[in-house]
Amino acid sequence: MSDLNFIEMSAVEIAAGVRSGEFSAVEVVTAHLDQIDKHEGDVRSFVTQMGERALDGAKAVDERRSRGEELGALAGVPVALKDNMAYRGVETTCSSKILKGWIPPYTATVIERLEAAGAIAIGKTNLDEFAMGSSTENSAFFSTRNPIDLNRVPGGSSGGSAASVAARFAPIAIGSDTGGSIRQPASLCGVVGVKPTYGLVSRYGLIAFASSLDQIGPFARSVDDASLVLDVISGHDGRDSTSLAERSYSHQPIDNDVKGLRVGVITEMLDGLSSDVENALNLAIDALRALGAQVEEVSVPAAKFGLTAYYLIAPAEASSNLARFDGVRYGVRVEGKDMNETYELTRGQGFGPEVKRRIMLGTYALSAGYYDALYGKAQKVRTLIANDFDNAYDRFDVLISATSPTVAFEFNAKSDPLSMYMSDVCTIPSNLAGHPAMSVPFAGGEGGLPIGIQVLAPSFGEGVMFKVASALEAAANYKAIPEWDNKGK
């Protein structure tokens, strides 16, 4: 057994070591499973652990190496998977009672691609039920805790994935982002989180929330790792009709020279930030200027209507997507006196409060007499937002903002739905426009809690987005450390 500290290694380092034979995939996976054994009881990031399967997978990778076979870009790298992505033979719940016990008969394309590259799935992570929420408190099973401060939420909805990377349970994880569900928990847990351009990553096997907004993306502890994972999971898939043909992302060593780059600071996203977050954003602006970037404020006027448009469009699409959970083909059934009552009881008892609230809201927004005034108008606002972003990108290469208005908050701090919805005010506009955006950890705020900076780019602008994020990462004098490693220091 080597004395290497596998749990602090990047995915790039792990894959290089496994491929060269410096260490084995079994050693890597065992170290991460030990870390899970030690701290999962406190963090609770997994709905389902896949320890045995992961060890088998690691053995298979090592055997392939001993046979002299070519290993992939993520050979032996443990990966945590948000539990709204189907994995054949492994329970997939969406953290909902209505899907409890569902064993998918197929596997999501992203998972197939990760495994083909040699990655080892170590567990299915907790989320806000059906990805609806910003704290993971809406999970029907339990809340996940933020590894940096166990008394705080990890954010959401991909809170379990963000927490698993921050806790060193895996160097990388996969989440989905409909209105900020990758970037906001990444910011709150002090890790990197990426929402790619709409259509760049296949969603086959992702349980749909709002189909015109959902996109799968990576979590990692470095920008470089996130870029590598996006390379592996991106590219056309004939099984997803929204997957773009002839488009994929290619990972390259990131040149983080931002000299001469034009960086816009979104004016509409400066309001309502807590003072520590505002301070961190100013430090990020100073850092980019010091590196030679031209940083100026820029207005994206319609962005201020993003939250409203989103809370009409996303629930409307969800009310339609979630109609499939009817107690007939999968999941739980609560039998009534006839089919109609069976639907109503199954859904009434199977869905939690936030999911029911959004189905109600979406059904209302689509109902006769309100469609034009609510859903129709929101879709027009979406066009305005995309146009305003286009105007901004005429003058700027990338835009930046805070990812979240505050650091991680305490449990039960946002019991009013509207105050929870405000958590995503800076992240939602990118989903509405279909653009890529990511969060990179930059500074410690109140109580040393992580603060992420959001880098936004136009469609297919992942290259320049990673460049600027990498510059911020290098300039940041901050690393999020789990609570248990911070004690006694």
Place this chain on the structure above:
Amino acid sequence: MSNDDISIETTRHIAYLARLALDEGEVNQYAGQLSAILKHADDIASLDLDGVAPMRHTLNVVNIMRDDEVRPSLDREEVLASAPDAQASMFLVPKIVGEE
């Protein structure tokens, strides 16, 4: 246009359309919360959006057609294994048609 409060009656109707069995407490709660959330829609209700096209897709892409070729589908037994009730290769549901 301004969004008025959503009545208890409307809330019940929406719950029926969505096939959600709600108890009285939930109906009252959702009526209030939906009203509060929709009040925020007032900020876009007052926007002049004449001449603005609703977004259909974020990119100007067209459908991609593939050749229609025979391929294996999901394994039937494996699919049915996750159903609440199944019989003879079919999903079993409660009676749909009322007795005459």
